[in-house]
Amino acid sequence: MSKQKIKQLLIGTNNKGKLREIRSLLPNYIKIYSTSNFKLKSPAENGKTFEENSLIKSKHFSKKTGLICLADDSGLEVDHLDKRPGIYSARWGGKSGDFNKAIKKVFRELDKKDKNWKNKKIKARFVCALSISHLNKKITCVVGKVEGRISNEPKGKNGFGYDPIFIPLKKSKTFGEMKPSQKYKMDHRYQAFKKLKRFL
Template identity: 35%
Template sequence: MTGRVLLASGNAKKLNELRRVVEAAGITGLEVLGLGDVESYPEPVEDGASFEENALIKAREAFARTGLPSLADDSGICVDALNGMPGILSARWSGRLISGMSVDEANNELLLAQLGDVPAERRGAAFVSVCALVHPDGAETVVRGEWRGRIVMQRRGAEGFGYDPLFVPDDAEANGRTSAELSPAEKDALSHRGKALAQLVPMLRAI
């Protein structure tokens, strides 16, 4: 019998990450769906005051709309010199598109500008991922993963998404590379989302 879990995201790279985690954990008979695999519904307003609240808003809405076990991630980067911002505002930090740039590029450029006078030793940051899973019986599990590192002076690398080109992890395995210079497998093993999803493996196995 095949179980199904819905990732409440239209982000193909996040969907691929979850599928890799499921495969790496040896979970068989579990089909991982994305929003493109179910009937479309209006995205809920993410008006929570924390990653935890926003993840639950998305997971609860997906479960209510589809009846499927639903998982949602809310993530962002928290920069020490900016008192933890952009935080939950990471995805929309630039506020608007800059002509000729994608949203990710505009967000990266704004962050670089805000840290323009901040020396290397004060450019510490952490990626945060909170994953919420609403189970078939309506029970909820919320887990959190963090990935410490620093913000570099210019973008490097073509892998990943979001702020990956600006973030060099503290992990020795990264060897000074940005998250966008790591292979998908390397990133899964180290990242904030990988750490959060790993905590959900027993629940996913039970679906």
Template identity: 35%
Template sequence: MSLHLIPGQKLIAATHNPGKAVEISAMLEGRYEVITAGSLGLPEPPETEASFIGNAILKARHAAMQAGLVALADDSGLSIEALDGDPGIYSARWAGPHKDFDRAMEVIEHKMRIARETEGKTSLKAWFTCALAVAWPQGHAAVFEGRVDGQIVFPRRGDMGFGYDPIFQPDGYDITFAEMTPEAKDRISHRHLAFEQLRAALF
């Protein structure tokens, strides 16, 4: 079994989000035909693992075995030192079913204030992680992980990003992800770093 990806080959993006398939195709430089698990009617498995890598592997293997094709899945999130790594793998869940990240950022600000006032936790350190898993129908999986370190900033700044971007300022920069152009952010993002590893290993 070849563990390399062949140009033109069909890949399953283990997601029901069509926009993510477009993003994945761009990250893979348009070399492959990317279709979503949702377009094939495949159910999304519960994310029951305790790590980004575990959840990425779970989703990729589930899609690969269901479709009989190579599948790619990612799991990503924001971890904050003062909150003992939260929201971490629960980053999306903190935003709720309606993806209300404004509310999630309010919760983070409140929790960090409580941690500072009651436990003396003053660290602003945070990091974004992206775990990418590629799985073959035979069960083998390859995993790649990208991480970008930075700090939490309040009040929020910028409106060009999404999710938690307005409160994350990467190390070495004086602007947040949400103040960067998409092109500038993509050059240093955790997702870019993970895809860079994937391309080096499997292209």
């Protein structure tokens, strides 16, 4: 498969923010389809790791459409919270996936753990597993990470998910405050994409 370049690809996500970012990272010659073209619902993500959940999605969407599928599973790990929310990052937003709710939960959990957390550097990272599958066969699965810390309050309206509370290492702005073009050159999805290059 790696010898033959992929010409068309289904991006296996119903998250518009992820779709936008993945689209921007893919080479122009690839014809891109999204799950909304086929009105596909996401499968139950019952894996124990980002990699397992990513593969569940890429295989599921590929089998539904017959197309090669690229899927992402990603989330935020906060060291102070024993690496939670981790693979449950989206679920912390409740049924509607409301990330304002999810961000409040991160702050609530930090408060429970340590009332003084705002005066400390709370280490965290974004993790992204990207997999490519064709029908039931895994072509590849890679992981990218970006280290950083948690902001004391949400800042910035750009990005999506937990971006407003994540400050990458050696930066003073959250992902939510950065222009997408800046964020897309350093985040966890970009790190994972670099490892996928030979397949695309």
